[in-house]
Amino acid sequence: MKGALSPASGAAPHRAARPAWRRLRLNWRTMLVVTLILIGGIGMIGPFAWAVSTSLKARGAMLVLPPELIPAEPTLEAYRQVVSRFPFFRVFVNSVFVALATVLGQLVVCSMSGYAFARLTFRGRDTLFVLYIATLMVPFAVIITPLFIVVTTLGWTNSYVGLIVPGIFSAFGTFFMRQFFLSIPRELEEAATIDGAGTLTTFLRIILPISGPALATLGVLAFMGTWNSFLWPLLIISNRMLMTLPVALSTLQGLYPGQTQWNIVMAGTVLATIPTLIVFLFAQRWIIEGVAGSGVKG
Amino acid sequence: MYERGWRRYAILALFLGPSLIGMLVFTVGPIVASFGLSFTNWDLLRPPRLVGASNYAAMMTDAEFWRTLRNTLTFLVGYIPLVITSGLLVAVLLNTRIPGMQIFRAMYFLPVVTSWVAVALIWRWLFNPVYGLVNNLLGAIGISGPAWLFDPNWAMPAVILTSVWKDTGFVMVILLAGLQGIPREYYEASSIDGANFVQRLRFITIPLLAPALVFALSISLINSFQVFDQVYVMTEGGPAGATMVLVERIVRNAFSYSRMGYASAMSWVLFALIFATSLTFYALKRWRS
Numbered sequence: 001m002k003g004a005l006s007p008a009s010g011a012a013p014h015r016a017a018r019p020a021w022r023r024l025r026l027n028w029r030t031m032l033v034v035t036l037i038l039i040g041g042i043g044m045i046g047p048f049a050w051a052v053s054t055s056l057k058a059r060g061a062m063l064v065l066p067p068e069l070i071p072a073e074p075t076l077e078a079y080r081q082v083v084s085r086f087p088f089f090r091v092f093v094n095s096v097f098v099a100l101a102t103v104l105g106q107l108v109v110c111s112m113s114g115y116a117f118a119r120l121t122f123r124g125r126d127t128l129f130v131l132y133i134a135t136l137m138v139p140f141a142v143i144i145t146p147l148f149i150v151v152t153t154l155g156w157t158n159s160y161v162g163l164i165v166p167g168i169f170s171a172f173g174t175f176f177m178r179q180f181f182l183s184i185p186r187e188l189e190e191a192a193t194i195d196g197a198g199t200l201t202t203f204l205r206i207i208l209p210i211s212g213p214a215l216a217t218l219g220v221l222a223f224m225g226t227w228n229s230f231l232w233p234l235l236i237i238s239n240r241m242l243m244t245l246p247v248a249l250s251t252l253q254g255l256y257p258g259q260t261q262w263n264i265v266m267a268g269t270v271l272a273t274i275p276t277l278i279v280f281l282f283a284q285r286w287i288i289e290g291v292a293g294s295g296v297k298g
Numbered sequence: 299m300y301e302r303g304w305r306r307y308a309i310l311a312l313f314l315g316p317s318l319i320g321m322l323v324f325t326v327g328p329i330v331a332s333f334g335l336s337f338t339n340w341d342l343l344r345p346p347r348l349v350g351a352s353n354y355a356a357m358m359t360d361a362e363f364w365r366t367l368r369n370t371l372t373f374l375v376g377y378i379p380l381v382i383t384s385g386l387l388v389a390v391l392l393n394t395r396i397p398g399m400q401i402f403r404a405m406y407f408l409p410v411v412t413s414w415v416a417v418a419l420i421w422r423w424l425f426n427p428v429y430g431l432v433n434n435l436l437g438a439i440g441i442s443g444p445a446w447l448f449d450p451n452w453a454m455p456a457v458i459l460t461s462v463w464k465d466t467g468f469v470m471v472i473l474l475a476g477l478q479g480i481p482r483e484y485y486e487a488s489s490i491d492g493a494n495f496v497q498r499l500r501f502i503t504i505p506l507l508a509p510a511l512v513f514a515l516s517i518s519l520i521n522s523f524q525v526f527d528q529v530y531v532m533t534e535g536g537p538a539g540a541t542m543v544l545v546e547r548i549v550r551n552a553f554s555y556s557r558m559g560y561a562s563a564m565s566w567v568l569f570a571l572i573f574a575t576s577l578t579f580y581a582l583k584r585w586r587s
Contacts, residue, residue, distance in 0.1 A: 030394075030396065033391055033394050033396065034396060036391055037388075037391050037392065037402050040388060040391075040406065041402055041405045041406070043463070044405050044406050044408060044409060044463075044466075044467075045405060045408070047417075047420050047421065047424055047463070048408070048420070050420070050423075050424065050431055051420045051423070054423065062429065063429055065428075065429070065434070066434050066437075066438075067429060067431060067434055109316050109317050109320065110317065112312070112313045112314070112316070112317065113313065113314050113316070113317030113318070115313060116310065116313040116314040116317075117314075120309070120310060120313060120314075122310055131326070132321065135321070135325050135326060135329065137569075137572065137573060137576060138325075138329055138569060139523070139524050139545075139565070139568055139569060139572055140524070141524065141526075141544070141545045141548045141549070141565045141568055142328075142329060142332050142562075142565040142566065142568070142569050143324075143325060143328040143329060143332065144328075144548075144549070144552070144565075145328075145332060145335065145552045145558050145561055145562055145565070146327065146328035146329075146331035146332050146335065146562075147324060147328045148552075148553075149331075150323060150324065150327070150328065165320075165324070166324045168320060169316075169317055169320025169321050169324055169325065171321065171325065174317060198301060198305075198309075199301060199309045199313075200309065200312070203313075224411060227413065228411075228412075228413035228414065228415075230413070230414060230415055230527045230530075231526060231527065231530075231545075231549070235549075235553060245413065245415075246413045246414070246415040246416070247415075249413075249415045249416060249419065250415050250419075250530075250531055252419075253419065253422070253531075262423045262426070262429075265419055265423070266419075266420070266423065269416045269419050269420060272413065272415075272416055273412055273413075273416050276411055276412055276413065277408070279411075280404070280407075280408065280411045281404075284400075284404055284407075287407075287411065288403070288407060288471055291410070291468065291471055291472075292471045292472050292474070292475040293475070295472060295513060295514075295517040
């Protein structure tokens with residue numbers, strides 16, 4: 001099997017030595033595959049391009065038929081409107097802060113609890129772990145009513161704490177870190193113990209420094225999940241100054257009575273999507289591997 | 299573990315304590331409370347009143363609940379085959395030795411990392427009956443497009459198409475990882491034996507991809523029972539309740555109508571559906587091996 005449709009992995013050594021474009025065989029099959037991929041790719045990028053195009057139109061140009069794919073007279077008016085009529089930068093900073101704080105909290109809490117389940121010995125450990133796993137099967141809709149009441153009782157509605165703290169204690173994160181710690185050879189820790197290091201020292205000095213990839217993957221998944229989270233912030237935040245990007249975005253379409261001004265909505269959408277795009281470009285490998293391995297979209 | 303005596307408990311408390319307290323307060327507590335609440339009537343003003351299983355009984359005769367359930371299943375029946383097929387197709391196409399494949403993979407994955415609110419807004423605009431790109435493109439080839447999100451018959455298909463567009467990259471990534479785990483030698487051996495493309499697909503790719511396919515299928519199913527964000531932004535359950543789904547109904551019962559008990563009962567029906575699905579997949583796995 002040497003055609004273009006052979007699997008990409010495990011190329012034979014003598015072939016791997018040659019640059020990729022030399023290995024490419026330009027037959028009809030390759031052309032067909034590339035064409036299909038490109039058509040699908042346009043379908044994936046097209047809606048984003050259309051959003052950008054709309055955001056660069058004046059109000060009148062938006063309602064021209066047939067639609068102009070590229071605005072004849074591009075203008076930044078819609079962006080000015082979004083930024084001036086809505087505390088967009090404040091909302092952006094909120095989203096960044098909430099996402100980073102949740103990631104940090106989750107990494108600390110879940111790496112420690114994951115380590116406890118992987119290496120510490122105590123009675124009922126495995127039962128407790130099964131209980132953690134069992135909570136993963138419960139949909140968020142079950143938890144949401146009592147959780148809302150807990151957070152209201154604590155006085156955490158319309159606050160950063162209410163957005164951040166419930167997201168820190170992740171059963172998935174604990175499970176994920178535990179699986180990683182189990183893959184580390186015990187000899188490493190035994191050597192440290194012989195040298196007289198306690199559990200905490202071993203964890204901080206030996207285990208954490210080699211946990212970079214696992215922490216990065218969990219961090220990226222937690223970041224995406226928090227950044228895109230919608231239902232929870234929608235329920236507990238009504239103060240516009242504390243809204244996160246998705247919630248603020250969803251209010252844009254109702255902000256103008258009568259007809260929705262789509263150029264303004266698309267300008268907001270583009271502004272909200274750019275940070276995701278940047279994070280994705282830099283962390284692509286961890287995001288894709290994390291999602292492929294765990295089935296968690298964040 | 300190195301420590302003995304009280305130090306041992308101190309270490310345990312340090313490592314497990316925060317997580318345990320957090321899980322109790324924000325997850326396990328609410329789960330137990332929700333189950334309890336589902337047997338009460340509670341409007342948040344007066345204390346909850348025990349009513350036995352009457353919330354569950356009320357659901358059986360609640361036409362609105364059945365319609366919500368039917369809509370959720372309609373979404374699932376439309377969404378699952380489409381998203382698995384398109385994800386598989388893209389995965390097979392991308393599993394080829396062509397330079398720049400990483401860029402293409404990223405292209406298909408971009409909608410997955412984009413927030414649902416952004417995606418739903420973009421597609422609301424694309425599906426605009428008059429000015430939207432979808433109907434103008436259909437018009438260009440002589441088809442008069444429907445009013446999509448404003449038409450009770452076409453709102454759900456529009457939501458399904460949007461969801462398939464967003465999640466194709468997600469299914470693709472899981473299946474691509476599965477495809478890349480299939481040893482190349484199998485394909486080489488089969489090509490020596492003179493197997494063609496369809497035979498390779500039938501006898502090597504599909505059987506060896508089965509675990510990844512089952513994984514993608516079960517996760518997609520569980521997620522689609524919980525469909526919410528896209529519906530909330532695109533239609534708010536409308537028009538005329540045509541896209542009202544379970545989670546939207548639960549949220550409305552709890553937070554618009556203050557029917558906490560009824561909303562909790564409904565959420566446990568959702569749990570039962572998800573649990574039954576997981577159990578089926580688990581049984582299938584056991585039965586296969």
